[in-house]
Amino acid sequence: MFDINDFGGIIYGADYNPEQWPREVWREDAQLMREAGVNLVSLGIFSWAHLEPQPDTYDFSWLDEVMDLLHEHGVGVNLATATASPPPWLSLKYPDSRPVTVDGVRLEVGGRQLYCPSHQAFRTQARQLITQIAQRYQGHPALKLWHVNNEYGCHIDQCFCGLCAEEFRLWLQERYGTLDALNTAWGTAFWSQRYGAWAEIQPPRRAPTYANPTQQLDWRRFSSDNLLSLYRMEASILREISPQTPITTNFLGFLPGLDYFKWAQEEDVVSLDAYPDPSSSRPHLEAGMTFDIMRSLRGGQRWILMEQATSAVNWRERNTLKRPGLMRLLNHQALAHGANGLMFFQWRASRAGAEKFHSGMVQHVGPQRSRVWQEVQALGQELKSLTELTQARVPARVAIMFDWNSWWALEIDSKPAALKLMPLVQKWYAALRQLGQNVDFVHPEGNLTAYDVVALPNQYLLSHAAAQNVRQFVNGGGTLATGFFSGIVDEHEHIQLGGYPALISDVLGLWVEEWLVMQPGETNQVQLRENGATYDVHHWAEVIHVTGAETVATFQQDFIAGQPAITSHRFGAGHAYYLGGDFPEAAVIDLLEEILTHANVPLSRLPATLNVTLSDLGNAQVLHLLNVHSTESLDVSLPDGGSRFEDGGSLPKVLTLPPYGVALVRYSRDVRLDELQVLE
Template sequence: MTRIPELPHLIYGADYNPEQWPAEVWREDITLMQEAGVNLVSLGIFSWALLERAPGEFDFAWLDEVMDLLHAGGIGVNLATATASPPPWLATLYPDSRPVTVDGVRLEIGGRQAYCPSHAGFRSHVEALVRVMAERYGTHPAVQVWHVNNEYGCHIDQCYCELCAQKFREWLRARYVTLDALNAAWGTAFWSQHYGAWEQIQPPRRAPTYANPTQQLDWRRFSSDNLLELYHLETAVLREVTPHIPVTTNFLGFLPGLDYFRWAAHEDVVSLDAYPDPLGASPHLEAGMQFDLMRSLRGGQRWILMEQATSAVNWRTVNAPKAPGLARLLNHVALAHGASGIMFFQWRASKAGAEKYHSALVQHPGPRRSRVWQEVVDFGAELRTLTPLLDARVSARVGVVFDWNSWWALELDSKPSRVSLMPLVQAWYAALRQLGQTVDFVPPSGDLGQYDLLVMPNSYLLAEGDAANVRAYVEGGGHLVTGFYSGIVDEHEHVGLGGYPAALRDVLGLWVEEWLPLAPGTVTPVQLGTASQPVEATTWAEVVHVDGAEVLGTFTDGAYGLVRGGPAVTAHASGAGRATYIATHLPEDALRDVLRGALTAAGVPHVTLPVHADVTLCTHPDGPLLHVLNAHGREELTVRVDGAADLAGAPLREELTLAPYHGVILRVPATFTVADLGVGQP
């Protein structure tokens, strides 16, 4: 299912916090929302303390009034369960409901989301509040979506208290059944860690030195599952009382703490809060990567951009505003990558509190007195002309393997070197986008056969079944490109012996003898094919021995002299497919060249785009649609497409020039591929 359930139009709106304002402002808000084209607001996210002022003492009068005003104004509601931040009375009633850090510090009230997800008293009040909300508002005509909690794991994704310790033991019992199985999985013969009773097991709190790696990994898995259980507590009530209303909870892109592939299966629609840095080199790529992940989580279903900033945020060291036009550009990136809803935090900028300097649709000077307001109104009008996008499906021939288990394991302590996953993924993603590729993110356990090319920037951990899935993909005719330090350990963080990477040696046609991490600022030259001169690789090198693989690139020097003349990039035919291995971190041009060769071998059309061009091709019942966006803030971009028409179907015969931060949506011939596209600087 590509469409969001029962969604007749593109969503446009914001978080709405009327409880921060006197009632006389509410009617002005409705009028301004209508002027801006707002059709959905998120309501009640942080309202628990005002909805339940004391245990069991509910006051819904103000929310009733706001709900009725919104409905009368033609504005729908994404109604929050209001459980994201417990009121002070709950922490006073249950002092042990406040979360505990890895160092044993119990956090105080005064911020937000200060709760232990395992606490029975907290959970009972959550369930009671959700039930009252569902029974009261489940038949209200304004309610279109349930917004469960808010940004799970944003501040506290792990609580180390004794309640969580007990739940961890229960989780481990379910996973391993016996202590013998746990001891084998955790490798407790090392450092005299053998457990003789379940009660001896603790969370990986602060210890004299490295905690057991498998214990740490299982703790991350448990912590994600423990919050997911809290989510299930709420959704069980909602689906019992209001089965007709879809549910969502807003994700945070590549949030380290939660395995979103597991979470998304339990939502009706995925939603995202995205805050790319306007000062970043490529905000459109930072945002686009998150957008592609959201679309991938539910098999291509369109999704909602639930939060973003109209301009500046309040929590960076330097809170730069979005330049005029950048917000519109990023919203078009979201639409191109599968969004059916464009929303912001928040409707009206707060005059008090920790986020009072966060931008909003209505800024502190007031409506109609800021360039932000005019941009908001203009985009709302534009969005109403783009309804056909609801039926567009963004499909990809390239899959990027991503696995939270591998991310957690890679960045544990006690490694050959500190390798951060996200910079690698970002580099490979940017290279594929510059080659005109739409990409999905896929777990290694997923349906890999739907992709002509599969890339794994790094998969340090490959569970046995996942490794078999990758091998079957290649042997069945797929094309794989994987990066260094992949396939090293299994799901228990145990190293495969006999030469790295044990899980993929046969597919790659090689084995690695030794890893050679490079110090910051150090490079090692790599000669790729017949290139005129070597490129400067960084971060990592390996002593590679080929066992059937073809050498595409060679280390020419560096890395302590141990790799000179050795393979740096290889390719190997395995079954009906082909696997390429990159044993270092290549600079962007060289990485793009290797991926270009893999795309060619896989028969995937490609094009080399200017770095600030964002191109996405999607299918539609009326024919394919092509989004071409100019993400450059100062220079124009030209677009040449034969046989193109605008979204309304009017033919376009001339070359198009896109102004900075502008874009175009084109109807293109059924036979069009990105290789037919002409894009460049004028």
């Protein structure tokens, strides 16, 4: 249903909030948008109070005027349902529509997302507003896309009120059918928690000590589903009234609260709000991960970068600006990783409100004196020569397994150690990118057959179906790389007995007896048997017993000295590797390089300052080269046969990329990464 050709090229634009400005500014905005190359704006996201200033009293006159003005200037509209921030009158009329925290505090008016997703009167008011908007604008020539709500779960991903408790019980009844089944799944024999009536079950509010882990896990699942039901309600109205217009809602990358693999199937195109921290040493790494999972959510479909900052944001303790060139580089990275649209929050920086220090395409100083304006205007012009990229695929031979259910389960309390998933995933992702790999993210029960290598940095929760999926992948010839503390519990958060990870111990050819959790400052060492190389191990090591696996490396210290640390096992036609400790990134790069080499996956060992992506146009391949270093140039020896993507011009054999430099190279043949080198 979503067709990028309807937009006339790469989508370029921003959130537009004309209600914050007097009418005389609107025409100036439309003219500046034309100058900048803007072809789409998101409109009406926080406009409920302006569209419905009193209950059942609507005013669309200003929105009519803006819609017509934008269309007159060739700017399309991504029109919002305006439900992201209910007006103050709604909270006054329905005080219990305000969400409740885990500690029982009902939140107050003054921010945004002030709604309980289970509140039926709130849903009724939202339904009425959406119906009015959809009926009025369904045929408007400016309308290109529907924008449902905004950043679901950004501030409130769980509401602990009595209404949500009732919905939770209904959700559990549908999931388990009987109380006996629930008691078995939740392990309620522990601590005398057995339930004899559905009414006894509560959300995991603040309790004297640890709440039941499966209760906590199911609550996270329910909370994601409860918000999803709200999205479905909104989207269903739009589909009924305006079926010809595609629908999206903007995601937030690796947002902890929502299972985006499930959510993405409900929209026509995935869209993302991405705000990597420019002050971090590798903002492109955080950005690249979020870009790749957005592309992966719908099986490789290209997506829209719906929000980003032109420069600084307003909500960090220290809000670092994007230095000249970084904004362009990150947008080229998004295109390389599958974006079809590049948009900002927001068009014009606000004069008042909580986000008044958030950068915009038009800064407070105005366009004529603004570095940011010069950069966004130049990017808008550059995008006109890159339209062909909207048809490119981003093929990957390597995938990282990722699952929100496992993330929730891992970070529930009462574990051997307080483990955080995202640093582990980022470490493995960084290693694969430095080896030149395009990386997909794949659900544990998703299709693995497209990949040569599947990496599991940590998969604490592994369902029975996912375990069988992994087994079939390796047995069929795939290569599995598994990190520590994986496959420990099933979908009910129950430990599988007989030696960890019991569900795939046959695939790995080993079993783990216990975990050696290290204290701060404590380390161990691992030595490879083949070449004697040694690596430090921090935080975590394991007592491993092989049952067919080959020992690749051994621990060197403590009572596990001489025992397996890294193993390799042939299973069917494939191989399964196990990394039984928390290794530093340099070691993970070395180990994954060996694994990729044994799997016959072409690679190139790259410096961390060069970001490389390969995309496929069908009749050609495009090599995207980004120098992410802010002060140093890079000399890159290119594979033979390349030409400038933009105009087909010739390129030198050795290409110099300046700081934050970008180059796109077209090839009429398959490009092997091992033909690419960075010169010292």
